[in-house]
Amino acid sequence: MLRSERHSRIMQQLYTTGSVYVADLARTFQVDAVTIRRDLAELERAGQLHRVHGGAMLRAGQMAEGLPSLRPATQQQIERRIAEAAARFIPDHSVVFLGTGALTRAVTPFLNKHTHLTIITNALDIAWDIAQQARLAQPIMHTLHLIGGQAAPDYGLYGEDEALRRVRADLVIFEAGGLDAERGLTHDNRDCAHTTRMLLGISSQTVALVAPERVGRAGAIFIAPASEVDVLISGHEAPTPPLWDLSELGVRIILT
Amino acid sequence: MLRSERHSRIMQQLYTTGSVYVADLARTFQVDAVTIRRDLAELERAGQLHRVHGGAMLRAGQMAEGLPSLRPATQQQIERRIAEAAARFIPDHSVVFLGTGALTRAVTPFLNKHTHLTIITNALDIAWDIAQQARLAQPIMHTLHLIGGQAAPDYGLYGEDEALRRVRADLVIFEAGGLDAERGLTHDNRDCAHTTRMLLGISSQTVALVAPERVGRAGAIFIAPASEVDVLISGHEAPTPPLWDLSELGVRIILT
DNA sequence: CTAAAACGTGCATTATCGTGCAAAATTGCG
């Protein structure tokens, strides 16, 4: 394993979990702890992280708002752009379902401009965000409906399919782990994939949020053919060839 | 867990709840209370918080929006005492339902000492607290199940009675708006009263948390006769005559 | 005033760190 390869994977780990441990890294990379320390020392000199006893953490400025969104700033901006585009898609006084995932959660701050939405979700974090917003801004009060179920590490609530079957929505917004003309709509999480599959049936319009790097790629679990997606929202960084194929299937494509 | 990781999570907790307790943090992070005190001392030297006997609070100027601790300190301590007594009632490996309300929510910090609970709730705030705790302390992971429904201003989720009918629990813990031998178990919130009424049927043991000043009084909506309550937990400030009457009905009374 | 809880501190234990040095791998050059 190359030294710089290790460095980038350390940073990657750091951005996803917020902290890294010397002992863990030494074990995963099969190198001595001393080597990891030297790596961390170098990355710290480069200003990429902040060393602490036992490991390293992101530098103060890199950590937006404490814990949430430990992803790098550029990633956050892409998320924000996609989320804002998705919010523009929501008509006032409509019923909208929001699925799980960081991209979908990023939509919630933009819902304040709308008047009287009915928001249905199976994501605990999204529900909390919206409930908190309702607290802060009294005048705006959307109706929030939560689908029950067992809480998963991704804040998703799964297992109450009956409740899902009883709802309908004007618009379904969800995050896809992968979207490709040939391999269809996919996700890496089994429960989330199952829920998304059910969501496609409860609404006349389906909006898939896809991270630019996931366009034209496929996740582990198949959900539905790509033609089931009405609108794809992603970033302009997405590769264009897969987009053409999707467009031919009737998917409306929005890049921001 | 890294030291600085603990620090940032302590600050996070502090910003969300307004105050932290040494004992709670020690349980959550699975470390000795001494370690937490040292953490708090360090954070205080850095000007991040203000230490007090038993824990720490945000510094005067930091009060963000005056969000937390709308209740006076004494009220909070009564809450805490009742909540701790309720937590002692929960056996390990059991299925426990937590209803809505501030008293019930106060129970969640004490659930860290238990091993593998299955927690069912219809309260969005409680679900969020527990999910966050699971994030903080990796080793401890309870199973969390959320009853869906429409979100109300009290963070309760109401309207999914079918889901309620399908669950059972070893123990139901809920907050009563009033408890009196003659007028029975009552609440001021119609939805909450309805949910509580259903809860009485799903478990063999029912625990009512009642604020001391509500003992012997009655709320707007009747829920059930007082004899339906197995255990009443309140503070020692509660008036004694009503307690005698309740005791004669077979209600086990615990005052803290 | 008394009992219980929380606190601070010293000390032992354990984990982590930094550094010098040698082995191994990589690179550069004839």
Place this chain on the structure above:
DNA sequence: CGCAATTTTGCACGATAATGCACGTTTTAG
């Protein structure tokens, strides 16, 4: 291709930091 220079890595070991436990002191609550 050979060989020396350079870089990278691993190991050893003294130094340092973090943590838990014990015990005497202080604070709190009734």
